[in-house]
Amino acid sequence: MAAVTLGVLRERHPGETRVALVPEGVRDVCVLGLSVLVEGGAGAVAGFTGAVYRAAGARVVSRAKVTSADIVVVVRRPTVGTLGPMRRGQILLGLLRPMHAPFVVRRWADEGATLISLDQLAATAGPASSLDAAAGQxxxxxxxxxxxxxxxxxxxxxxxxxxxxxxxxxxxxxxxxxxxxxxxxxxxxxxxxxxxxxxxxxxxxxxxxxxxxxxxxxxxxxxxxxxxxxxxxxxxxxxxxxxxxxxxxxxxxxxxxxxxxxxxxxxxxDLAARVPASASAAFSRSVTELLAHLVHDGRPVADLAEPALAVAVIAHAGAVRHAGVLRGLAATTAVAGLP
Missing domain, CATH: 3.40.50.720 (NAD(P)-binding Rossmann-like Domain)
Incomplete structure (x- = not known):
């Protein structure tokens, strides 16, 4: 059975300098049994070259290969145009800020993707945990x-x-x-x-x-x-x-x-982007800690009985799970007279 792939997408938001997974994090992800794909240039501004990623065990590839990975990790939510259509069972992990783009969340949920938003974890992570990526940033x-x-x-x-x-x-x-x-x-x-x-x-x-x-x-x-x-x-x-x-x-x-x-x-x-190396390293630790809850025997399992995943998973199995997004969608469609 082929290894599950995790893709690290290069950030495209204006002024964004961070990367979702640093080379040290690549080693932690490989230990979980995943194969890591890094888009060329993803860590360049933060000081992490392709050669360093390769030395850590990742492959440096094109955006198309990264966006087709089983799990895609980002700092900020990508645009639909950057990520393209998502496939059923594919996972997107990052600071997705779901209330800022409820219809994008619904689109990806309709496509069958699992969306995991690291900005939802404040109540679960605890004050000493790196799981809450938003607090770290x-x-x-x-x-x-x-x-x-x-x-x-x-x-x-x-x-x-x-x-x-x-x-x-x-x-x-x-x-x-x-x-x-x-x-x-x-x-x-x-x-x-x-x-x-x-x-x-x-x-x-x-x-x-x-x-x-x-x-x-x-x-x-x-x-x-x-x-x-x-x-x-x-x-x-x-x-x-x-x-x-x-x-x-x-x-x-x-x-x-x-x-x-x-x-x-x-x-x-977002001032954290002014210190990209340090901020990326902190964000990467949050990603790998969340993956430790998600990946078992080399396969991702979105077990919603797991407290961290219950909070962080905002869309799964074709449905939006984030209460605020659901309320926003219902209010908007009601005003527009849509079903």
Whole structure:
């Protein structure tokens, strides 16, 4: 019987630098009995060459061969055009953000694919587990948000903030606090449900909103009036800025704006991609840990009685299993008068 193949797709999202499986992870996957196919150039930006993948036991092949693998792993959900039609029983594994593309999820479910989304695992993984890939990437984003803001301060000595306000909670918040303190800053923290303290705003030269991007509009934590209270030259980074809204007035995804009073507002995008080698290694560990739950005796088995798979599998056996996607599809089709 031929070995089950696992394909590592090259990321094509603008600005994406990570790869879903690093060479060290290839060895772990081979131990599970799978044969690894890596698309040419998949790890190049992160510093992982084809030669290193081959040395780890992978084959470097074309996109067509990767997309036909039994299991395809990605960082971000690919487009339908990139992946092409999926076949019955084929598995797609990555940060699929199902609520951002419910009709794509339904299409692949109708084709009989199994979709496993690593951003669904926060409640199952536990605080010390690498299984929750989204949390691991959020930690990198929190750290990079502080470093980005410090770089934009333009102060001597360079990158030395004095007062940092962190808004939010979770892994990005924890890492932002640690990084700011390492830079010597005084740090205050306010929860995601709290607006920034107006009277204290002039004392901060960096504000980081670490509210994680969600499937609904995030709360507005810094409005125009709050931005005007910040000292000139301050930097605000909004990690939640995305297709569903923002937590900072005027923030736009992937855009840096300097306001009239000299305050810089950064709609951060996915900052984990700024440290591709480290972020890819962390993501790869999440992939291999999930595969250890999925693959038995060299064959993938989507056992929905397994807690991690019960949460992460969002489509299987021709059906969508994600409750939010099902609600969204039902509401949309009802409004459109479709069956």
């Amino acid at each position: 959020a930690e990198f984003a929190g750290s990079e948000a502080v470093r980005l803001a410090a770089d934009r301060l333009g102060r001597e000595p360079a990158g030395r903030p004095t007062g940092v306000l962190v808004l939010g909670g979770g892994p990005a918040t924890r890492r932002a606090i640690e990084t700011a303190r390492l830079l010597g800053a005084d740090v205050q923290v306010h929860g995601a449900s709290e607006r920034a303290p107006a009277a204290a705003l002039p004392s901060f030269d960096i504000v980081i909103s670490t509210v994680e991007p969600s499937d609904s509009a995030p709360p507005l934590l810094l409005d125009d009036d709050a931005l005007r209270r910040l000292r000139p030259g301050s930097v605000v980074v909004d990690l939640a800025c995305g297709p569903y809204g923002r937590t900072v007035a005027g923030a736009e995804p992937g855009v840096e704006r300097v306001l009239a009073d000299g305050v810089t507002v950064v709609g951060a995008g």
